Amino acid sequence: MIAAIAIYAGCILLLLGALFSLIAAIGVVRLPDLYTRMHAASKAGAVGGGLVLLAVALLCFDVGVGLRAIIGFVFLLLTTPVSAHLLARASYRTTDQLQMKMVVDELKTKGGPNSAA
Protein backbone atom coordinates (compact mmCIF):
# COMPACT_ATOMS: atom_id res chain seq x y z
CA MET A 1 0.00 0.00 0.00
CA ILE A 2 2.70 2.48 1.03
CA ALA A 3 4.80 1.39 -1.94
CA ALA A 4 1.86 2.09 -4.26
CA ILE A 5 1.40 5.59 -2.81
CA ALA A 6 5.14 6.24 -3.20
CA ILE A 7 4.96 5.17 -6.84
CA TYR A 8 1.98 7.41 -7.61
CA ALA A 9 3.66 10.37 -5.82
CA GLY A 10 6.88 9.68 -7.76
CA CYS A 11 4.92 9.67 -11.03
CA ILE A 12 3.41 13.07 -10.18
CA LEU A 13 6.84 14.51 -9.27
CA LEU A 14 8.31 13.11 -12.50
CA LEU A 15 5.56 14.62 -14.66
CA LEU A 16 5.83 17.99 -12.86
CA GLY A 17 9.61 17.97 -13.37
CA ALA A 18 9.24 17.19 -17.07
CA LEU A 19 6.59 19.92 -17.38
CA PHE A 20 8.83 22.54 -15.76
CA SER A 21 11.75 21.52 -18.00
CA LEU A 22 9.51 21.91 -21.03
CA ILE A 23 8.33 25.34 -19.81
CA ALA A 24 11.95 26.38 -19.25
CA ALA A 25 12.82 25.41 -22.83
CA ILE A 26 9.76 27.24 -24.22
CA GLY A 27 10.69 30.27 -22.11
CA VAL A 28 14.26 30.31 -23.38
CA VAL A 29 12.92 30.48 -26.94
CA ARG A 30 9.97 32.86 -26.35
CA LEU A 31 11.34 35.48 -23.95
CA PRO A 32 12.72 38.67 -25.57
CA ASP A 33 16.24 39.15 -24.14
CA LEU A 34 19.11 37.35 -22.42
CA TYR A 35 18.25 38.27 -18.82
CA THR A 36 14.59 37.33 -19.01
CA ARG A 37 15.64 34.07 -20.66
CA MET A 38 18.00 33.54 -17.77
CA HIS A 39 15.05 33.74 -15.37
CA ALA A 40 13.35 30.90 -17.23
CA ALA A 41 16.47 28.73 -17.48
CA SER A 42 17.70 29.18 -13.92
CA LYS A 43 14.39 28.86 -12.04
CA ALA A 44 12.15 26.62 -14.12
CA GLY A 45 15.16 24.60 -15.30
CA ALA A 46 16.53 23.98 -11.81
CA VAL A 47 13.10 23.07 -10.44
CA GLY A 48 12.42 20.78 -13.40
CA GLY A 49 15.70 18.88 -13.11
CA GLY A 50 15.44 18.83 -9.32
CA LEU A 51 11.94 17.36 -9.32
CA VAL A 52 13.05 14.55 -11.65
CA LEU A 53 15.92 13.75 -9.25
CA LEU A 54 13.48 13.74 -6.31
CA ALA A 55 11.25 11.37 -8.29
CA VAL A 56 14.25 9.05 -8.75
CA ALA A 57 14.88 9.23 -4.99
CA LEU A 58 11.26 8.29 -4.29
CA LEU A 59 11.00 5.50 -6.87
CA CYS A 60 14.28 3.64 -6.36
CA PHE A 61 13.40 2.03 -2.96
CA ASP A 62 17.06 1.97 -1.97
CA VAL A 63 18.56 4.16 0.77
CA GLY A 64 21.98 4.57 -0.87
CA VAL A 65 20.60 5.47 -4.28
CA GLY A 66 17.95 7.75 -2.75
CA LEU A 67 20.58 9.65 -0.74
CA ARG A 68 22.67 10.06 -3.86
CA ALA A 69 19.69 11.47 -5.76
CA ILE A 70 18.92 13.93 -2.94
CA ILE A 71 22.57 15.05 -2.82
CA GLY A 72 22.37 15.52 -6.59
CA PHE A 73 19.27 17.68 -6.05
CA VAL A 74 21.05 19.87 -3.48
CA PHE A 75 24.07 20.10 -5.77
CA LEU A 76 21.86 21.26 -8.64
CA LEU A 77 20.26 23.96 -6.49
CA LEU A 78 23.70 25.17 -5.36
CA THR A 79 25.27 25.34 -8.81
CA THR A 80 22.45 26.72 -10.96
CA PRO A 81 22.39 30.24 -9.45
CA VAL A 82 26.19 30.41 -9.54
CA SER A 83 26.36 29.65 -13.25
CA ALA A 84 23.43 31.97 -14.02
CA HIS A 85 25.09 34.79 -12.10
CA LEU A 86 28.46 34.27 -13.81
CA LEU A 87 26.85 34.23 -17.23
CA ALA A 88 24.76 37.35 -16.49
CA ARG A 89 27.85 39.20 -15.29
CA ALA A 90 29.96 38.14 -18.27
CA SER A 91 27.23 39.02 -20.76
CA TYR A 92 26.51 42.41 -19.23
CA ARG A 93 30.06 43.49 -19.92
CA THR A 94 30.16 42.28 -23.48
CA THR A 95 26.77 42.75 -25.13
CA ASP A 96 25.33 45.93 -26.54
CA GLN A 97 22.80 47.18 -24.00
CA LEU A 98 20.64 48.92 -26.62
CA GLN A 99 19.05 45.64 -27.65
CA MET A 100 17.99 44.86 -24.07
CA LYS A 101 14.55 46.24 -23.39
CA MET A 102 14.65 47.48 -19.82
CA VAL A 103 12.49 49.97 -17.96
CA VAL A 104 15.27 51.02 -15.58
CA ASP A 105 18.96 50.14 -15.72
CA GLU A 106 20.75 51.37 -12.62
CA LEU A 107 23.85 49.35 -13.38
CA LYS A 108 24.49 51.63 -16.38
CA THR A 109 23.46 54.97 -14.85
CA LYS A 110 25.75 54.52 -11.88
CA GLY A 111 28.95 54.44 -13.87
CA GLY A 112 28.71 50.92 -15.29
CA PRO A 113 29.96 47.62 -13.92
CA ASN A 114 33.32 47.41 -12.26
CA SER A 115 36.03 46.58 -14.73
CA ALA A 116 37.92 43.99 -12.69
CA ALA A 117 37.23 40.47 -14.01
Next chain:
Amino acid sequence: MSPADALSLATLIALVMLGLALLISVVRIIIGPTLGDRVLALDLMTVIAMGFVGTIAIRTGLMLYLDIAIALALLGFLATVAFARYILSRAAMRKGDAP
Protein backbone atom coordinates in the same frame (compact mmCIF):
# COMPACT_ATOMS: atom_id res chain seq x y z
CA MET B 1 -4.58 1.53 -13.14
CA SER B 2 -2.00 -0.55 -11.31
CA PRO B 3 1.13 1.18 -9.98
CA ALA B 4 3.36 -0.52 -12.54
CA ASP B 5 1.15 0.63 -15.42
CA ALA B 6 1.02 4.18 -14.03
CA LEU B 7 4.82 4.22 -13.71
CA SER B 8 5.39 3.02 -17.25
CA LEU B 9 2.87 5.55 -18.63
CA ALA B 10 4.27 8.44 -16.56
CA THR B 11 7.87 7.74 -17.59
CA LEU B 12 6.80 7.52 -21.25
CA ILE B 13 5.00 10.89 -21.08
CA ALA B 14 7.94 12.45 -19.22
CA LEU B 15 10.40 11.14 -21.85
CA VAL B 16 8.30 12.64 -24.64
CA MET B 17 8.07 16.01 -22.85
CA LEU B 18 11.80 16.09 -22.05
CA GLY B 19 12.68 15.10 -25.62
CA LEU B 20 10.49 17.95 -26.88
CA ALA B 21 12.20 20.33 -24.43
CA LEU B 22 15.63 19.23 -25.75
CA LEU B 23 14.54 19.96 -29.34
CA ILE B 24 13.12 23.38 -28.38
CA SER B 25 16.31 24.41 -26.59
CA VAL B 26 18.31 23.42 -29.69
CA VAL B 27 16.31 26.13 -31.54
CA ARG B 28 17.77 28.78 -29.21
CA ILE B 29 21.29 27.37 -29.65
CA ILE B 30 20.94 27.70 -33.42
CA ILE B 31 19.35 31.19 -33.62
CA GLY B 32 21.58 32.74 -30.95
CA PRO B 33 21.86 35.75 -31.35
CA THR B 34 24.75 36.22 -28.87
CA LEU B 35 27.20 33.71 -27.46
CA GLY B 36 25.61 34.23 -24.04
CA ASP B 37 22.25 33.03 -25.35
CA ARG B 38 23.81 29.90 -26.80
CA VAL B 39 25.70 29.11 -23.58
CA LEU B 40 22.48 29.60 -21.59
CA ALA B 41 20.58 27.24 -23.89
CA LEU B 42 23.41 24.67 -23.66
CA ASP B 43 23.30 24.90 -19.86
CA LEU B 44 19.55 24.34 -19.88
CA MET B 45 20.05 21.46 -22.31
CA THR B 46 22.43 19.65 -19.95
CA VAL B 47 19.91 20.03 -17.11
CA ILE B 48 17.13 18.65 -19.33
CA ALA B 49 19.40 15.83 -20.50
CA MET B 50 20.07 15.06 -16.84
CA GLY B 51 16.32 14.80 -16.27
CA PHE B 52 16.05 12.58 -19.35
CA VAL B 53 18.73 10.18 -18.08
CA GLY B 54 17.08 10.19 -14.62
CA THR B 55 13.76 9.24 -16.20
CA ILE B 56 15.47 6.41 -18.08
CA ALA B 57 16.91 5.26 -14.73
CA ILE B 58 13.37 5.00 -13.35
CA ARG B 59 11.99 3.32 -16.48
CA THR B 60 14.67 0.66 -16.77
CA GLY B 61 15.26 0.29 -13.02
CA LEU B 62 19.01 0.46 -13.62
CA MET B 63 20.22 2.93 -11.00
CA LEU B 64 23.64 3.21 -12.66
CA TYR B 65 21.96 5.79 -14.89
CA LEU B 66 21.60 8.06 -11.86
CA ASP B 67 25.39 8.38 -11.63
CA ILE B 68 25.45 9.43 -15.28
CA ALA B 69 22.76 12.04 -14.54
CA ILE B 70 24.70 13.54 -11.62
CA ALA B 71 27.95 13.54 -13.61
CA LEU B 72 26.11 15.31 -16.42
CA ALA B 73 24.88 18.02 -14.02
CA LEU B 74 28.46 18.54 -12.77
CA LEU B 75 29.80 18.71 -16.32
CA GLY B 76 27.14 21.24 -17.33
CA PHE B 77 28.03 23.49 -14.41
CA LEU B 78 31.76 23.38 -15.16
CA ALA B 79 31.13 24.00 -18.87
CA THR B 80 29.01 27.07 -18.12
CA VAL B 81 31.62 28.49 -15.74
CA ALA B 82 34.33 27.95 -18.34
CA PHE B 83 32.22 29.58 -21.06
CA ALA B 84 31.46 32.60 -18.85
CA ARG B 85 35.17 33.10 -18.22
CA TYR B 86 35.82 32.70 -21.94
CA ILE B 87 33.22 35.39 -22.76
CA LEU B 88 34.85 37.74 -20.24
CA SER B 89 38.40 37.15 -21.49
CA ARG B 90 37.32 37.51 -25.11
CA ALA B 91 35.79 40.90 -24.30
CA ALA B 92 38.98 41.96 -22.48
CA MET B 93 41.06 40.94 -25.50
CA ARG B 94 38.85 42.94 -27.89
CA LYS B 95 39.14 46.00 -25.68
CA GLY B 96 42.92 45.59 -25.71
CA ASP B 97 42.98 45.48 -29.53
CA ALA B 98 40.90 48.62 -29.96
CA PRO B 99 42.95 51.84 -30.04
Next chain:
Amino acid sequence: MNPAMTVVVLALIWAAITGTFSGLNLLLGAAIGIVAVLLLRKNLGPPRRFRQLRNAASLAALFLYELAASAVRVAIVVLTPDMKSALKPAIIAFPLSVKSDAEITLLANLITLTPGTLSVDVSEDRSLLYVHALNFGTREGLIADIAGGFEAKVREVYS
Protein backbone atom coordinates in the same frame (compact mmCIF):
# COMPACT_ATOMS: atom_id res chain seq x y z
CA MET C 1 31.18 23.42 12.74
CA ASN C 2 34.76 22.76 13.77
CA PRO C 3 37.16 21.15 11.26
CA ALA C 4 36.85 17.64 12.76
CA MET C 5 33.06 17.75 12.46
CA THR C 6 33.40 18.98 8.88
CA VAL C 7 35.66 16.04 7.99
CA VAL C 8 33.21 13.55 9.54
CA VAL C 9 30.26 15.07 7.68
CA LEU C 10 32.20 15.12 4.41
CA ALA C 11 33.17 11.44 4.91
CA LEU C 12 29.49 10.53 5.49
CA ILE C 13 28.43 12.45 2.35
CA TRP C 14 31.16 10.68 0.40
CA ALA C 15 29.93 7.29 1.62
CA ALA C 16 26.35 8.27 0.70
CA ILE C 17 27.32 9.35 -2.82
CA THR C 18 29.40 6.27 -3.53
CA GLY C 19 26.71 4.09 -1.97
CA THR C 20 28.87 1.89 0.30
CA PHE C 21 29.29 2.48 4.02
CA SER C 22 32.31 0.15 4.46
CA GLY C 23 35.18 1.16 6.74
CA LEU C 24 37.68 1.53 3.93
CA ASN C 25 35.35 3.73 1.93
CA LEU C 26 34.68 5.95 4.97
CA LEU C 27 38.45 6.31 5.47
CA LEU C 28 38.86 7.32 1.84
CA GLY C 29 36.08 9.87 2.27
CA ALA C 30 37.72 11.22 5.41
CA ALA C 31 41.06 11.52 3.59
CA ILE C 32 39.43 13.51 0.79
CA GLY C 33 37.61 15.60 3.41
CA ILE C 34 40.88 16.41 5.19
CA VAL C 35 42.44 17.55 1.91
CA ALA C 36 39.38 19.74 1.22
CA VAL C 37 39.44 21.25 4.71
CA LEU C 38 43.19 21.94 4.44
CA LEU C 39 42.70 23.66 1.09
CA LEU C 40 39.78 25.75 2.32
CA ARG C 41 40.73 26.38 5.96
CA LYS C 42 41.16 30.11 5.41
CA ASN C 43 37.60 30.41 4.13
CA LEU C 44 35.92 28.39 6.89
CA GLY C 45 34.22 30.66 9.37
CA PRO C 46 34.24 30.47 13.17
CA PRO C 47 32.37 27.55 14.80
CA ARG C 48 28.59 27.57 14.48
CA ARG C 49 26.29 27.49 17.47
CA PHE C 50 23.06 25.55 17.70
CA ARG C 51 20.83 28.63 17.40
CA GLN C 52 22.47 29.45 14.08
CA LEU C 53 21.76 25.95 12.82
CA ARG C 54 18.09 26.47 13.63
CA ASN C 55 18.12 29.80 11.80
CA ALA C 56 19.80 28.10 8.84
CA ALA C 57 17.04 25.47 8.80
CA SER C 58 14.33 28.13 8.78
CA LEU C 59 16.18 29.92 5.97
CA ALA C 60 16.26 26.66 3.99
CA ALA C 61 12.51 26.15 4.49
CA LEU C 62 11.74 29.71 3.35
CA PHE C 63 14.03 29.18 0.38
CA LEU C 64 12.32 25.96 -0.79
CA TYR C 65 8.92 27.65 -0.59
CA GLU C 66 10.11 30.72 -2.53
CA LEU C 67 11.80 28.50 -5.12
CA ALA C 68 8.54 26.67 -5.84
CA ALA C 69 6.65 29.98 -6.01
CA SER C 70 9.24 31.47 -8.38
CA ALA C 71 9.13 28.49 -10.77
CA VAL C 72 5.33 28.74 -10.93
CA ARG C 73 5.51 32.49 -11.57
CA VAL C 74 8.07 32.12 -14.36
CA ALA C 75 5.91 29.37 -15.86
CA ILE C 76 2.86 31.68 -15.83
CA VAL C 77 4.84 34.47 -17.52
CA VAL C 78 6.19 32.09 -20.17
CA LEU C 79 2.76 30.68 -20.97
CA THR C 80 0.93 34.05 -21.18
CA PRO C 81 -0.12 34.65 -24.80
CA ASP C 82 0.80 38.37 -24.91
CA MET C 83 4.11 38.17 -23.15
CA LYS C 84 5.30 41.70 -23.94
CA SER C 85 2.74 43.28 -21.60
CA ALA C 86 3.54 40.88 -18.74
CA LEU C 87 7.24 41.80 -18.83
CA LYS C 88 8.82 44.89 -17.33
CA PRO C 89 12.52 44.02 -17.04
CA ALA C 90 14.79 46.34 -15.06
CA ILE C 91 18.14 46.33 -13.25
CA ILE C 92 17.95 47.77 -9.74
CA ALA C 93 20.82 48.62 -7.39
CA PHE C 94 20.11 47.01 -4.03
CA PRO C 95 22.01 48.58 -1.10
CA LEU C 96 23.69 45.75 0.83
CA SER C 97 23.75 45.87 4.60
CA VAL C 98 25.56 42.52 4.94
CA LYS C 99 29.29 42.87 4.44
CA SER C 100 31.27 39.63 4.45
CA ASP C 101 31.96 37.62 1.29
CA ALA C 102 30.07 34.58 2.54
CA GLU C 103 26.92 36.56 3.33
CA ILE C 104 26.91 38.36 -0.02
CA THR C 105 27.45 35.07 -1.89
CA LEU C 106 24.61 33.38 -0.02
CA LEU C 107 22.27 36.34 -0.52
CA ALA C 108 23.08 36.60 -4.24
CA ASN C 109 22.41 32.89 -4.75
CA LEU C 110 19.13 33.09 -2.84
CA ILE C 111 18.01 36.11 -4.87
CA THR C 112 18.69 34.30 -8.13
CA LEU C 113 16.36 31.46 -7.21
CA THR C 114 13.47 33.55 -5.89
CA PRO C 115 10.47 35.04 -7.69
CA GLY C 116 11.26 37.49 -10.46
CA THR C 117 14.79 38.44 -9.43
CA LEU C 118 18.29 37.55 -10.66
CA SER C 119 21.54 38.93 -9.26
CA VAL C 120 23.81 40.33 -11.99
CA ASP C 121 26.77 42.07 -10.36
CA VAL C 122 28.25 43.42 -7.13
CA SER C 123 29.79 46.90 -7.06
CA GLU C 124 33.49 47.16 -6.31
CA ASP C 125 33.07 48.58 -2.79
CA ARG C 126 30.55 45.82 -1.95
CA SER C 127 27.82 48.29 -1.04
CA LEU C 128 25.49 47.59 -3.98
CA LEU C 129 24.10 44.39 -5.45
CA TYR C 130 22.68 44.80 -8.95
CA VAL C 131 19.48 42.79 -9.27
CA HIS C 132 17.60 42.10 -12.50
CA ALA C 133 13.83 42.06 -12.00
CA LEU C 134 11.54 40.26 -14.42
CA ASN C 135 8.42 42.23 -13.54
CA PHE C 136 9.46 45.58 -12.14
CA GLY C 137 6.92 47.36 -9.96
CA THR C 138 8.44 50.04 -7.76
CA ARG C 139 12.05 50.32 -6.71
CA GLU C 140 11.18 50.74 -3.03
CA GLY C 141 8.85 47.73 -3.04
CA LEU C 142 11.50 45.43 -4.50
CA ILE C 143 14.22 46.63 -2.12
CA ALA C 144 11.96 46.33 0.93
CA ASP C 145 10.99 42.84 -0.21
CA ILE C 146 14.60 41.58 -0.28
CA ALA C 147 15.76 43.51 2.79
CA GLY C 148 12.86 42.29 4.94
CA GLY C 149 12.93 38.70 3.65
CA PHE C 150 16.21 37.06 2.79
CA GLU C 151 18.68 39.67 3.96
CA ALA C 152 17.30 39.65 7.49
CA LYS C 153 17.41 35.84 7.57
CA VAL C 154 20.96 35.71 6.18
CA ARG C 155 22.08 38.17 8.84
CA GLU C 156 20.50 35.99 11.56
CA VAL C 157 22.36 32.90 10.33
CA TYR C 158 25.73 34.70 10.40
CA SER C 159 25.23 36.80 13.53
